[in-house]
C-alpha cells in the first residue's frame with residue numbers, strides 16, 4: 001500500500017507563532033536561497049505550536065540575504081493562495097509561517113561563520129548569510145529518514161512535458177536539451193519519469209537513487225546494490241500508481257500552453273514554479289508493499305524581474321537555434 005502524509009497549510013495571519021528565543025537550531029542543509037535547520041528545546045512544552053512533538057517532526061527554513069529574494073510572508077501568501085491549491089494536499093510538504101526573533105538570526109549568522117571556519121559549510125555557500133531583517137520563517141514537515149531503514153529520495157522532476165516552444169521534430173525534451181547545452185552531462189529524462197511505463201520510469205529512477213548507502217542506513221541485505229534494487233522497485237511502483245506525475249504533467253500543460261517564447265502570461269510564472277519544485281519521497285524499506293510518503297516542497301514564486309524573463313527567453317532561443325532539441329539522445 002502506498003501511504004501519503006496528511007498535510008495542511010495554515011492561512012497567513014498576523015499572529016503567526018513566535019519561535020522561542022532559546023530555541024536550539026542545528027544546521028541540516030542549504031540551497032541557494034535558504035538554510036534548513038533542525039529544532040530542539042530542552043524546555044519544549046507538551047502542546048502548542050512549538051511542542052516537543054512539533055519540534056521533532058519539523059524543520060525550519062530560514063531565508064538568506066539575497067537581493068533578489070522575496071520576503072517570506074509574500075512567498076507564503078503565494079504558496080497558500082496559489083501554489084498549494086494546485087495540488088492534492090496529500091502530496092504537499094506541510095508548511096506553516098512562524099515568526100523568528102532577530103536575535104536567533106544573528107546568533108545563527110555567527111554560527112555560520114564558525115561552520116565555515118570548521119570546513120562544515122560548502123565553500124560555494126560561503127559569504128551569504130541569513131537575512132536578519134526577515135521576520136518570518138517556514139516550519140516544514142521533516143521528510144528526512146527517521147530510522148535506519150528509511151531512505152529519503154529527493155529530486156526536481158523539472159519539465160515533465162515537452163516545452164511548447166520546442167521544434168516539432170525535437171528528439172530531446174527541454175530538460176535533456178538544456179542539460180546538453182549546459183554541460184553535456186548525463187541525467188534522467190523527466191518525460192521518462194512521467195511516461196507511466198515501468199521500464200522508462202526505472203531508467204529515470206536509476207539516476208535518482210543514492211550510489212552508496214545513506215548515512216545511518218542499516219543494511220539488511222548483503223550489499224547496498226540489493227537494497228537499491230528494492231528501493232528502486234518501491235519508487236517505480238509509487239510513480240506508476242500515485243497521482244504525482246499526472247498532476248505535474250497536467251499542471252505544466254494547462255498553465256503554460258505557449259512556452260517561454262510565448263506571451264508569458266500569469267500561468268507561465270506558475271508553470272515555472274511547478275517546473276522547479278522539489279519532490280521528497282521517504283521510503284520505508286521494510287514496508288511489505290508501498291511505504292512511500294510524498295512531499296512536494298520548494299514551490300517558490302517566480303518573477304520576470306531581475307533578468308529572469310530574458311534568461312527564460314534566451315535559454316529557449318539558445319536551445320532552439322543551437323539545435324539542442326534535435327540532437328539524438330544516444
Ligand SMILES: O=P(O)(O)O[C@@H]1[C@@H](OP(=O)(O)O)[C@H](OP(=O)(O)O)[C@H](O)[C@H](OP(=O)(O)O)[C@H]1OP(=O)(O)O
Nearest residue numbers: 031032033156158178272273275276302308312315
Ligand atoms: O533554469 P533551470 O531549468 O536550470 O532551473 C534553475 C535551477 O537549476 P537546476 O534545477 O539546477 O537546473 C536553479 O537551481 P540551482 O540554483 O542550480 O540549485 C534554480 O532553482 C533556478 O531558479 P531561481 O532562479 O532560483 O528562481 C532555476 O531557474 P528557473 O526554474 O527559474 O528557470
Ligand SMILES: Nc1ncnc2c1ncn2[C@@H]1O[C@H](COP(=O)(O)OP(=O)(O)OP(=O)(O)O)[C@@H](O)[C@H]1O
Nearest residue numbers: 029030031032033034036093140141142143144298
Ligand atoms: N522538508 C524537508 N525535509 C527534509 N529535507 C529538506 C526539507 N526541505 C529542505 N530540505 C533539505 O534542505 C535542502 C535545501 O532546501 P531548499 O531546497 O528549501 O533550499 P533552497 O535554497 O530553496 O534551494 P534552491 O537552491 O533550489 O533555491 C534541500 O535540498 C533538502 O536536502
